[in-house]
Amino acid sequence: MPKAVIVIVGITGDLAKRYILPSFYHLARHKKITDFSIIGIGTREITEKQIMNNMKGFLAKKDAAVLKKMEANLTYLRGDVTELDTFEKLKELVDEKKGKGHNNLLFYLATLPRFFVPITDNIRKTKLDKEVDGWSRIVFEKPFGDDGRSARELNKHVQKIYSEKQVYRVDHYLGKELVRNMAVLRFTNTMLEPVWNAKYIDHVQIHLHESLGVEERAKFYDQYGAVKDVVQNHMLQLLALTAMDEPKKLHEKNIRDRKAQALSKAKVTDCVFGQYKDYKKEPGISARSSTETFAALKVSVNTPRWKNTPFYIKTGKKLKKKQTLIYVQFTNSSCHLFDGYCPLRPNHLVISVQPDEGFYLTMNTKEPGTNNITQIKMDFRHENKFGPKTPAAYENVLENVLKGDQSAFVRSDEVEHSWDIIDPILKKKNKLHTYDHGDIPKAAKEMMKVDGRSWFI
Numbered sequence: 001m002p003k004a005v006i007v008i009v010g011i012t013g014d015l016a017k018r019y020i021l022p023s024f025y026h027l028a029r030h031k032k033i034t035d036f037s038i039i040g041i042g043t044r045e046i047t048e049k050q051i052m053n054n055m056k057g058f059l060a061k062k063d064a065a066v067l068k069k070m071e072a073n074l075t076y077l078r079g080d081v082t083e084l085d086t087f088e089k090l091k092e093l094v095d096e097k098k099g100k101g102h103n104n105l106l107f108y109l110a111t112l113p114r115f116f117v118p119i120t121d122n123i124r125k126t127k128l129d130k131e132v133d134g135w136s137r138i139v140f141e142k143p144f145g146d147d148g149r150s151a152r153e154l155n156k157h158v159q160k161i162y163s164e165k166q167v168y169r170v171d172h173y174l175g176k177e178l179v180r181n182m183a184v185l186r187f188t189n190t191m192l193e194p195v196w197n198a199k200y201i202d203h204v205q206i207h208l209h210e211s212l213g214v215e216e217r218a219k220f221y222d223q224y225g226a227v228k229d230v231v232q233n234h235m236l237q238l239l240a241l242t243a244m245d246e247p248k249k250l251h252e253k254n255i256r257d258r259k260a261q262a263l264s265k266a267k268v269t270d271c272v273f274g275q276y277k278d279y280k281k282e283p284g285i286s287a288r289s290s291t292e293t294f295a296a297l298k299v300s301v302n303t304p305r306w307k308n309t310p311f312y313i314k315t316g317k318k319l320k321k322k323q324t325l326i327y328v329q330f331t332n333s334s335c336h337l338f339d340g341y342c343p344l345r346p347n348h349l350v351i352s353v354q355p356d357e358g359f360y361l362t363m364n365t366k367e368p369g370t371n372n373i374t375q376i377k378m379d380f381r382h383e384n385k386f387g388p389k390t391p392a393a394y395e396n397v398l399e400n401v402l403k404g405d406q407s408a409f410v411r412s413d414e415v416e417h418s419w420d421i422i423d424p425i426l427k428k429k430n431k432l433h434t435y436d437h438g439d440i441p442k443a444a445k446e447m448m449k450v451d452g453r454s455w456f457i
Contacts, residue, residue, distance in 0.1 A: 002134075003035040004104040004402060005097045007090065009081055009119060010111035011040025011051060014216075015141065019172075020110055021055040021070075023394040029066045032399060037097045038074045039090065041081060048074045081115055087122040094128060103134030106401060113143055117157055124161045131166075139168045139401055142233045143224065144410075147426070148419035155412045168401050169415060173234040173324075174408040175393035175400075178357045178382060182241040183250055185351075185359070192349075193246070195330070198309040202346065205312045205327040205456050206238050209319040213276065214293075218284035225291040226273075226315050227422050235313050236263060236418045237410065238353075242326055243301045243311065252407035256414065262301060263417035269310075270298040271425050274433040274441040276318040290432060293317045296444040298451075299421070314444065314455065318437045324353040327456040333364070345375070350456070357382035 006024070008016055027033045040051060052071045056062060075093060079086030094105060105128065109119060120138070123129050129136050138158075145151025158167060173179055187193055195201070208230055214221045221229060240259035243266070247254035274294030280287050294316030301311060332346040351359040358381040367374050400408050433441035440455075448454050 002104050002402065003102045004033075004106055005037045005039065005094055005102045006106045006108065007039045007041065007094070008108045008110055009041045009115075010109070011076070012042035012044045012046055012054075013110055015110045016040070017051075017054045018058050019392075019394040020108060020398070021051075022058050023392065023398050025055070025059060025066060025070060026392070026395050027399060028070060029063050033402065035102070036073060037100075037102050038070070039093055039097075040074065040076045041079060041086065041090065042076070043078065043080065045078060046076065048076050051076060081111065081122070082118040084122050084125055087126045087128070091126045091128060098134075103132075105134065105136045107136075107138040109138065109140055111141075113141075113145070116140060116154060120158060120161050129161050129166075135166070135404070136162075137166050137168060137401060137404075138162055139170055139397075141170050143228055144169050144415050145419060146228070148416060148423045151415050151419050155416065159412070164412060165404075165406070167412075168406065169410040169412075170397055171233050171237050171410050172393045172397055173353070174237055174410070175396040176353055176357070177396070178351065178353055178359070179238070179241065180396065180408060182351070183247070183255055187246055187250065197305045198307045200330055201309055202329045202331045203310050203312065203451075203453060204239075204242055204329070205314065206235055206242070207323065207325050207327070207455075207457055208235055208315040209321060209323045209457070210315075210317045211319060211322045213279070213318050214282055214285070218282055222285055222289055222291045226293055226295045226317070227426060230315050231295055231297065231313060232418050232422050233410070235315060236266075236421060237414075238326060239263075239266065239299065239301075239311055239313065240414070242328070243303070243306060245303065245305060252405060255407055256411045260411060260413045260417060262303065263414055263421065265302045266299050266311075266417075266421050267302065268297050268421060268425050269300050270447055271430060272296040272433060272441055272444045272447055273430055274316065274435045274444065276316070276435055276437060290429070292429075292432060294319075294433075294435060294441060294444070296440070296447060297425070298447065310451070312448065312453075312455075314440070316435075316440060318435075319440065320438045321457075322355065323457065325457070326351040326353070329453075329456075347375075348456075358384075 008020060010016060048071055052067060077090055077093065079089065109116060145154050186196060240262045243262040244258035247258045273292040276293050279285060279293055280289055297313040299311040299313060328349040330347040347362050349359065349361045360377045360379040362375045362377055364373050365376055396408065433443050435441045
């Protein structure tokens, strides 16, 4: 790993203490990064020791030597990120670190999106974006914009300061090992790629279920809702990886080209919005809130590969179980050899993103001594094969930024295409259906029933 100065804007926030700092700790513990400096910016009056103590609660194992090194290499700068004075002080600290050989500079914006413009403006004014004797990179957390118009304006603003190769828009789902493995799974297994199309696949379902409610995110969540919170980013990225055509090479540019192409051809053809019971009684939620906590979308991808093959997306809070998966249902066989003994569900591939990473493929076989056809699973569990030491999503994210690998990040055109897909349905929101905890709206079940299908989970 290159020597680097890592500036975490919003270091006192929840994201930094839960994910970003623990990920740097793991990179240091595994000796993937050995020579670094961290500068944290925040508005709270807090010490470096307190910042480290707040982070320790999110570590399963604590290596005293690594923690001591991190604390020694951590500098906290209290200041308002909208004020130029804060960044002038920051530049002095960065120059001091660069004098010790840390010539590379990484900004991680772990802050609210409304601060992206003033922060990048102040970076430009203090020339911290310039690449002199090393690289300068910037990481943006989601959401990137509030709609298509604001996303395009933000892209234009950022592109006046940074080149695209310097910009890393985080979708931490792309950092998950199994998601990163999607292209390999699809394009290097000859039993899958030839049948990965409308002729052999009846439909695809993408599920992102959460069992909890809004919890401590009430104020933020009520401004965004399910579609902006997870569909526009996580779920459409999973759709893009599932629907994209074969890239020329399994290289970051080629993969992102194909993802952008798939998203540009996607369109929502039906949708159902819901809100769980008692949502309006949650602390911090308005009694008149019309924010959706559930969304089910039917999406078409207008490419030759997917003609007339629908993609169904479903997400919600207060559902039965926390689970994220991709369900690929193949077309049904005629079963003419054993009429009346077809399996209840056609062959299918299930890619489990969380909580149990892995995938399984169902195959048909005959039960001994009968004419009954039954299904068996060809099952792969990531932990069984590779052990429990799989890097966490944010650890992969940070390692890739430091290496300069953009394959697990979202390009500007992907962001804009994603907003183009969901903007029309948000502008004319359908009826909001109430649903019980652990269930989904009846209208979402009916949407599938009308198509002669059913939700996998």
